[in-house]
Amino acid sequence: MENKTMQPTPVQIERENLHRVRFTRPALWVQLVLVACLIAGPLVVPSFRAMDVMTKVMIFAVVAASYDLILGYTGILSLAHVTFFGIGAYSMALVVFHSGQAAWYHIFVAMALAVGISGILAVALAFFSLRVKAIFFTMMSLAFAEFVFILGDQWHDLTMGEDGVSFSLPGIFSVNWSDGTFLGATLNGRLVTYYFILAASVILFIGLVRFVRSPVGRVLKSVRDNEQRSTALGYKTFHYKVLSNVFGSVVASLAGVLFAMWLGYVNPTSVLGIPVMLNVLLMVIIGGMGTLYGSIMGAAFIQVAEAWLPDLQKLAVLLLPTVEVAQRLAERWILYFGILFILVVIFFPKGLVGTARDMIARRKLRLAQRDH
């Protein structure tokens, strides 16, 4: 109170500065432009393939960011994160499928189911992560993920096994629905679903950013830095880990609901498989652990690569029509993912955003030193 009349402290000045520039920050503009592009995308480029890639980028950006919350902020290395994603996707698919006729409320039931199941499982997993050593937990989570995959693969009565589940969405989300044109693009179920997913992903992503910037997020940072000290400050670090695990897992499962809505089809390989988990892990690493925004770049990179790497094969046929080994190698594009994994870890351990932030920080420091 008295401080107001007194000269402001450097801390207050800094806070004022931050407050003043909050609408003129370059980062904010980048974000707005990104969202604008995603909104305009389907209208400008009326290609289903492009829309498909964009949607997957949005959904996986959320999945990767929610994974980053757990991996980058609490340091728990779980290989079962995609399992939550799959639980969400299956909730959506199975609710519609088993009730025969798609209805509006199914979406909400699916979301509630996704949140409920993944929340409970996340608490259970978090409990294990406290009980056993970190690396044990990683191995356990891998076994758990494999178990859920096998369940999806073999519990035929519920999940239709490896053939997967096809379903249609209700009302204006339905692929069959169509009604004239909208700003030059055909207004159909696909487009509506796209915008729904866009809105939902933005909300989920903002939720994650909010979480990290809240007091809880700060405590998580402190736990990552020095857990013993956090405890000594009076934080029950375990509660924080559970909270963030549950939050991250629930967000992933909601992203799964969105994914199922987009595809109208769910099978074990596409939402529960270990390769999906590896992709998400790779997205986080490429973008930079503990940066959250890196997930968007990582997801974009992987999704684009996945969409167009298979074309490499055609290129190989074209260029080296007689060399069979070259064609066979080109066919195996997962091989390049493997190489990418290794290269990123060795040469780029902080990822795109992490490295960029380091560079900016270093420049700021240099400038500050020059000022003095």
Place this chain on the structure above:
Amino acid sequence: MAEPILSLAKVHTYIEQHHILQGVDLSFMPGRATVLLGRNGAGKSTTLRTVMGLTPAASGEVILKGQAVQAMKPYEVAKQGVGFVPEDQAVLYTLSVEENFRLAMLSENEKTWSRMETIFKLFPDMKKFWRSKAGVLSGGQKQMLAIARAFVNDHDLLLIDEPSKGLAPIVVDHLIESINHIKNHTTVILVEQNFYMASHIGVDYFILDDGRTVHQGLMDDLVHDEGLKQKYLGIA
């Protein structure tokens, strides 16, 4: 004067970002037991670990028997004839006493086994618990095993890190006796906080403080120098 068996010149060592050794200068004469003294965190243990290559020196020179060893890996330093007794009775708990000794023997020949006879005389408990797991030994016995283990090879130099830590006084007395026997055969460098033990083993001494060598001399002089003891060792 003879060549020092080991000398350190302007050695700097960092552990993560902590600057632990800040230019340590030391030289040790062959056949003379030397004690490194100093407060907690003065850099005594790090000095030994730097000599062994466990926490490599960032700069400076470590000369062992005329050869620069600062870039060597721990196993290479060990092969140069240096025995190291780490702190906290670091014996291998899941191995038997016998296996602990066999692990320590760089070559298992008649000569090493005849040294074992000497060891059994010095440390009768080692024979008694020959087949037991080292983990069941008492703290003092573990420490003796750790020292005896280093003595099993024909090393020229023995580095011993805080042997008295956590041991009862009666055990400490036994340790002093054994190390005094060992020092007749090899050069001993001892890091010790227990002044009683240090003064009963050391001939020469160095005092380290804040990662630097701040004092050196003959142990006999230090024992009677109250001012020095109080200043650097916190002994009033």
Place this chain on the structure above:
Amino acid sequence: MANQAPVVQTKDLTIRFGGNVAVNAVNLTVEPFTLKAIIGPNGAGKTTLFNLLSGQYKPTSGSIMFKGREVTGLGAADRTRLGVGRSFQLTNIFPSLSVLENVRLALQSKARVGMVFWRSYHSYSELEDRAYELLRQVLMEKRWAAEANTLTHGEQRKLEIAILLALDPELLLLDEPTAGMSLEEVPAILELIQQIKAARNRTIMLVEHKFDMIMTVSDSIAVLKEGRLICDDYPEAVACNSEVLEAYLGGGVKNG
């Protein structure tokens, strides 16, 4: 003062690690708003005693009362909430966070908004201002924006004390606050401790090796040896106690 309950009272406090009794049947009483120093040779159990008081360890037997309340079964976080603040022998801060953030986290814990995840931490500006105030108290305000791992050793120890004060503890457990500090930095810490003591609203327990420092600041000195409390008295009395001197010298060599 006599009518107030002691801040700390231990009864036959004992902890064993395997066969080793690190703290052996210690009965210790600390009166409010005094400074008690704990001394003893290496391995005497001083840090272990602190760990027991702060809740890092659970005793094998015996009990601990804090302000007349039994706290033996409580964990470290709970005891912090009750008012036990502890500094560590090895500097224990959040190395990659800023100096201000280090202190702010401690204030946030005290303000009990830790579990809020829907509001931005920026909306708790009063915590930042308080943190800055505390940094001023320990003469660290110029370094508020620095990353904690860029501080000198002495500065890190001061930061630690600021963190501790942020918790507003009634009992301060200081474990060798000057350890590893260069000699020029020691007087500042000494002054800080005397300042805290002069405010007469906190009780301090101090483990320290620098004997002259202990003699100047303590109200009473407890001496541990091999886990046992061998003496607990006024500084002058302790300084003349022959058993203490012997213990401190590690046995054998007496003065002179």
Place this chain on the structure above:
Amino acid sequence: MTTQTATAGLQEHGGMDTKKLGVWIASVGIWFLPLLWIDPTTYAVLTVAGLAMGMLIFLTASGLTLIFGLMDVLNLAHGAFFVWGAYVGFSILNGLQQIGWVEGAGAAQSIGSVVLCLLAALVVGGLMGIVLEKMLVRLTYGSHLKQILITMGASLILVEILKVVWSPNDEVVTVPQAFQGSWIVMDVIITKFRVAAIVVGALVLAGIQLVMMRTKLGIIVRAGVENKEVVETLGYNIRRVFTGVFCAGAALAAVGGTMWSIFKEQIHPAMGEENLIFALIVVIIGGMGSVTGSFLGAIMVGLAYNYVAYTLPPLALGANIMIMAVILLIRPTGLMGKE
């Protein structure tokens, strides 16, 4: 005083042994439980199958547990060694088929062909292990996350190369003549190769135990699991020991893969990944770094898998994960793990 503490120590030691004995008894005894709902003949068949499976899993798990215990490296490329071993063995068998050593061969030729397969897998696996350790794993010491990513990446690469060299499809493995068919002992059908699997598994276990308990190398490895620094200061190049153990672990995994391919009579590129899950469960159950622990774990997993697969097929892997979860709740470091 010294002797007093020593005897106290001894008593403690004795107590520990009874505890270990208890673990053994409980983990053996529980396997008679399925007799309550499975008839004895079927039970016997399942038990033999379970033991064989357990022995084969043990081959993979033993390498994994040693690599982890000694080097603190979680090697997720272990499954790739396994599947490479299977395919190398498959090729060798195909080659031998040409000269009539497989189908319609005599006992000696059959055994000879299996031995040749195993030797080839051993060499290929070992070489791959050395290369991987020297090129990649070396860069990741101390960081589990890096290890997981890099060994995952290596695993993807190795399996994809395998698909290029052979084919991405399933292949049928021809079992050498003498190992085809089964014996019938007191109504119990015992497949011949299962017996062979148990024999090979037992031989490997004996071999590992012999090396670990009786040789200097074994002492060094066991000491390294406990405290690397001490081993280094005693004059041993721990890095070289690491490479050796990694090589041996990879070779064992490859041998496991070959045995598994003949056991299942078919191979496919994803089998490494599937088996890695079993091996991980076994390593966790047994406790990291303990060979006996992983043996115990492997037998448990093999038996449980077969009993449950007979009763409720889809839950077989689930049962193993349940066992793992329960054991971890009781003993967070596994049955024989360091506390």
